[in-house]
Amino acid sequence: MNIQQLRYVFEVARHRLNVSEAAEALFTSQPGVSKQVRLLEEELGVEIFVRHGKRLVEVTEPGKQVLAIAARILQEVDNLREVGAEFSNEATGSLSIAFTHTQARYALPPVVQAFMARYPHVRLSFHQGNPRQVCEYVLSGVADIAIATEAIAEHEDIVMLPCYQWNRCVIAPLRHPILETKPLTLDAIASYPLVTYDFAFTGRNKINEAFMGRGLKPNVVLTAIDSDVIKTYVAMGLGVGIVAKMAFDPVVDKNLGMVDASHLFASSTTRIGLRRNAWLRGYVYAFIECFAPHLSRHVVDVALAGGGEDPGL
Secondary structure (H helix, E strand, C coil): CCHHHHHHHHHHHHCCCCHHHHHHHHCCCHHHHHHHHHHHHHHHCCCCEEEECCEEEEECHHHHHHHHHHHHHHHHHHHHHHHHHHHHCCCCEEEEEEECHHHHHHHCHHHHHHHHHHCCCEEEEEEECCHHHHHHHHHCCCCCEEEECCCHHHCCCEEEEEEEEECEEEEEECCCHHHHCCCCCHHHHHCCCEEEECCCCCCHHHHHHHHHHCCCCCCEEEEECCHHHHHHHHHCCCCEEEEEHHHCCCCCCCCEEEEECCCCCCCEEEEEEEECCCCCCHHHHHHHHHHCCCCCHHHHHHHHCCCCCCCCC
């Protein structure tokens, strides 16, 4: 048994039992992967995968146990490499961040600018997606950090660290009646066509829950994956929009008006997600603290170790 074999079975499982895709990701041949998987199965005395002819169709029950252990071992191997890198050159390396559009567009730019000024030799890479996708990026090792509002809590292998709370506003073309409605109510909003986030994004459940609590069923005419798309279609007169308040810029969005709606919806919390028990380079702690100053290295370490400390907001 060797690390290579564990990595092979892990990649096969990660690529939905497609050996060809796993081989491509591993920069090797399909027969080579198949051979190493077979050798590992023979050594362990169990089949990891169910086969139908030459195709892998399912993970066996003992295979699930093997894959869980393999994932932990591979994580620790990566941690060992990070330890070496940490002490050899703590100011050089790479940092991969997965985030949703709202975070990337409105919350992260000043953080990235400050971080790059402090660590000019750290290479940053970004991966954008919906909250579930950014979590998968971290779980698979593609990204070091996930930044999102929802879905992180659904993964027990991801440690959640609360960063800040935010709420929503209503936007509409200038001189739209909704902008003069005082006080702004859910009933008033529901009387117009609505443009808002896709169900997988940015606290959409909070919006749904608020309307349902009032027995209202708004006419949602369009959903989008990011605030800029929503603002574009609101400006075209398609309907009124509900977006994160941080997404409205009165200088940029001159053709739109905004009304604070934080009294109508429960607030949402943006969180940083990290793989449990991950080893973090020094500059990763620095990035986290730059994004959320209350998340010191000590707080992050305690959370990663399962210490149960609540950093609060």
